[in-house]
Amino acid sequence: MAQKIVIDPVTRIEGHAKISIHLDDAGNVAEARFHVTEFRGFERFCEGRPFWEMAGITARVCGICPVSHLLASAKAGDRILAINIPPAAEKLRRLMNLGQIVQSHALSFFHLSAPDLLLGMDSSPATRNVFGLIAAEPAFARSGIRLRQFGQEIIELLGGAKIHPAWSVPGGVRSSLTEPARQRIRQWLPEARATAIDALSRFKKLLRNHKAETQIFGNFPTLFMGLVGPDGTWEHYDGNLRFVDSGGNIIADQVAPSRYREFIGEAVEPWTYLKSPYYRPLGYPEGIYRVGPLARLNVCTSLGTPLADLELSHFRELGNGAVTSSFYYHYARLIEILTALERIEMFMDDPELSSDRLRADAGINSLEGVGVSEAPRGTLFHHYQVDANGLIQKVNLIIATGQNNLAMNRTVAQIARHYVHGPKIQEGMLNRIEAGIRAFDPCLSCSTHAAGQWPLQVQLLGPDGSLLDEAVRA
Amino acid sequence: MDRLKIATLWLGGCSGCHMSFLDLDEWLIDLAGKVELVYSPIMDIKVYPEQVDVALVEGAVANEENLELIHRVRRRTRILVAFGDCAVTGNVTALRNSVSNVEGVLHRAYLEAADLQAQVPSEPGIVPALLERVVPVHEAVPVDYFLPGCPPPAARIRSLLEQVLAGTPPALAGQDLKFG
Numbered sequence: 001m002a003q004k005i006v007i008d009p010v011t012r013i014e015g016h017a018k019i020s021i022h023l024d025d026a027g028n029v030a031e032a033r034f035h036v037t038e039f040r041g042f043e044r045f046c047e048g049r050p051f052w053e054m055a056g057i058t059a060r061v062c063g064i065c066p067v068s069h070l071l072a073s074a075k076a077g078d079r080i081l082a083i084n085i086p087p088a089a090e091k092l093r094r095l096m097n098l099g100q101i102v103q104s105h106a107l108s109f110f111h112l113s114a115p116d117l118l119l120g121m122d123s124s125p126a127t128r129n130v131f132g133l134i135a136a137e138p139a140f141a142r143s144g145i146r147l148r149q150f151g152q153e154i155i156e157l158l159g160g161a162k163i164h165p166a167w168s169v170p171g172g173v174r175s176s177l178t179e180p181a182r183q184r185i186r187q188w189l190p191e192a193r194a195t196a197i198d199a200l201s202r203f204k205k206l207l208r209n210h211k212a213e214t215q216i217f218g219n220f221p222t223l224f225m226g227l228v229g230p231d232g233t234w235e236h237y238d239g240n241l242r243f244v245d246s247g248g249n250i251i252a253d254q255v256a257p258s259r260y261r262e263f264i265g266e267a268v269e270p271w272t273y274l275k276s277p278y279y280r281p282l283g284y285p286e287g288i289y290r291v292g293p294l295a296r297l298n299v300c301t302s303l304g305t306p307l308a309d310l311e312l313s314h315f316r317e318l319g320n321g322a323v324t325s326s327f328y329y330h331y332a333r334l335i336e337i338l339t340a341l342e343r344i345e346m347f348m349d350d351p352e353l354s355s356d357r358l359r360a361d362a363g364i365n366s367l368e369g370v371g372v373s374e375a376p377r378g379t380l381f382h383h384y385q386v387d388a389n390g391l392i393q394k395v396n397l398i399i400a401t402g403q404n405n406l407a408m409n410r411t412v413a414q415i416a417r418h419y420v421h422g423p424k425i426q427e428g429m430l431n432r433i434e435a436g437i438r439a440f441d442p443c444l445s446c447s448t449h450a451a452g453q454w455p456l457q458v459q460l461l462g463p464d465g466s467l468l469d470e471a472v473r474a
Numbered sequence: 475m476d477r478l479k480i481a482t483l484w485l486g487g488c489s490g491c492h493m494s495f496l497d498l499d500e501w502l503i504d505l506a507g508k509v510e511l512v513y514s515p516i517m518d519i520k521v522y523p524e525q526v527d528v529a530l531v532e533g534a535v536a537n538e539e540n541l542e543l544i545h546r547v548r549r550r551t552r553i554l555v556a557f558g559d560c561a562v563t564g565n566v567t568a569l570r571n572s573v574s575n576v577e578g579v580l581h582r583a584y585l586e587a588a589d590l591q592a593q594v595p596s597e598p599g600i601v602p603a604l605l606e607r608v609v610p611v612h613e614a615v616p617v618d619y620f621l622p623g624c625p626p627p628a629a630r631i632r633s634l635l636e637q638v639l640a641g642t643p644p645a646l647a648g649q650d651l652k653f654g
């Protein structure tokens with residue numbers, strides 16, 4: 001008879017995510033479920049509101065990557081107006097998105113994952129966090145804090161606020177880059193770049209001690225999806241969708257984002273508020289695919305900037321076609337920080353960023369619009385239908401983290417398989433499962449709401465529901 | 475003197491208020507020397523501890539888990555701060571109150587917008603039930619101080635924390651009382 005391990009917060013109120021692990025008759029792990037327990041209902045309460053408001057409202061889906069929602073929403077609005085935005089506006093939107101990639105990836109690496117990687121996955125939970133990192137590695141922690149700050153300041157210099165700037169709107173943007181802002185970014189760039197390069201070299205050294213993690217932290221074949229430019233270059237703001245398989249073979253290319261429904265289906269499971277998107281031609285759940293930094297590096301032909309492309313060539317040696325271990329999300333994230341910094345630097349010489357032609361005016365010219373952007377965690381879709389007055393009739397949001405849902409479940413199962421044999425929970429499993437999930441940098445605010453507090457209590461249940469074993473981490 | 479025990483938590487919000495807390499940037503390093511962070515989504519402690527001095531609560535009370543947690547937090551905390559507009563007024567999280575009942579909201583997301591296995595997630599003991607109405611924190615438990623903003627800018631958070639650290643009851647004025 002099959003058994004089930006439930007990983008559950010002590011009183012079920014401490015966190016927004018839970019995990020359960022199902023065993024087969026032989027006591028081996030059959031499957032794992034990553035449960036997301038929050039829901040806020042944006043798709044419903046946006047109905048009836050003017051589409052002009054959508055950028056401001058949907059940014060509040062997520063305070064970690066509000067710029068992604070701001071951009072995807074404004075782009076869906078551009079489609080409804082049926083206009084091309086001024087070239088300066090596109091460049092400025094790109095610059096803000098690059099700032100966001102830097103800040104969000106820095107948060108994921110320095111504030112959230114470096115404590116696992118540098119202090120150790122089995123170090124005390126009381127200090128395995130950014131404050132513990134400040135105590136143990138002050139210079140490294142400070143450099144990471146400042147790198148995130150750099151990204152946040154770019155957002156603020158353009159939009160007037162670090163979080164939820166009211167700046168990108170259907171038709172363009174509200175303001176351009178001022179001369180003092182340009183100076184400030186220019187002056188900060190060398191430090192930011194040094195931090196990124198240092199983090200990359202530290203991470204590569206760490207890899208030697210993390211052989212086991214690279215093997216079991218979500219290492220399996222899946223498809224990968226991301227935006228690419230016309231020649232296959234890495235994209236973060238525009239472009240078309242590309243899917244590759246685990247051998248690195250392109251299986252669908254230059255798919256216009258407006259056709260996403262032909263390629264992406266969404267399934268619902270009774271045990272989570274997070275939907276499970278899948279690649280429609282392969283069905284569910286065979287159509288498992290991953291998005292985000294690892295996927296973007298796997299789908300792109302090149303990164304398009306010299307230092308990052310050099311690093312990409314090292315990265316590619318880790319795979320056979322595509323790089324399939326989710327542990328390398330960390331590596332991919334650092335490489336993306338580097339290319340973002342290189343691109344920001346190139347923008348600093350572009351006079352057009354000071355242009356005052358920033359916004360195209362139009363009325364409702366199309367009753368439907370799909371806007372897409374590469375959020376730090378992966379491809380983000382906003383799909384709106386409006387009436388003749390521009391009031392929202394329907395909204396569908398496909399969020400990056402949701403698209404990794406199937407892969408996160410499989411990652412938990414893979415790690416558990418390593419640590420569960422028969423009705424006993426092995427030492428170290430909880431921390432490894434958390435770290436494995438953290439490699440994806442899941443942003444559950446985006447999907448439904450935020451979840452940052454992870455499971456505490458693992459219960460291994462017998463066929464009759466009796467408790468076989470239990471592990472609690474306080 | 476023992477260092478002040480500080481907690482941060484999030485209920486129904488977008489984590490933007492927490493990101494603004496991280497926007498304290500290098501002042502976080504000073505703060506680390508003055509307080510002890512005992513519970514927060516950015517750390518791994520899972521159980522809300524006893525005898526917390528200050529808790530910053532982001533987000534509105536939106537489901538049964540939020541409600542249970544905020545009652546426990548109130549019992550164990552000396553100074554409870556409604557942190558950001560969602561906590562203070564309900565804000566965006568409470569928008570769902572005005573449009574539909576819970577069923578309608580879930581229906582739209584999981585039945586109409588799904589392609590496969592359309593159903594409302596409801597596994598007992600796993601996904602918590604939504605409250606019929608989203609409420610701001612002070613409708614659930616008494617709140618000591620309100621820190622408005624969506625999110626409150628880092629400077630405003632710092633100003634409140636500095637006053638608490640100095641042992642004076644925090645008073646916000648002028649610009650610092652702005653919503654949005």
Ligand code: SF4
Pocket residue numbers: 060063486487488489490491492532533557558559560561565566623624625626
């Ligand atoms: S107040 Fe604003 S920033 Fe804070 S959680 Fe609510 S929506 Fe997010």
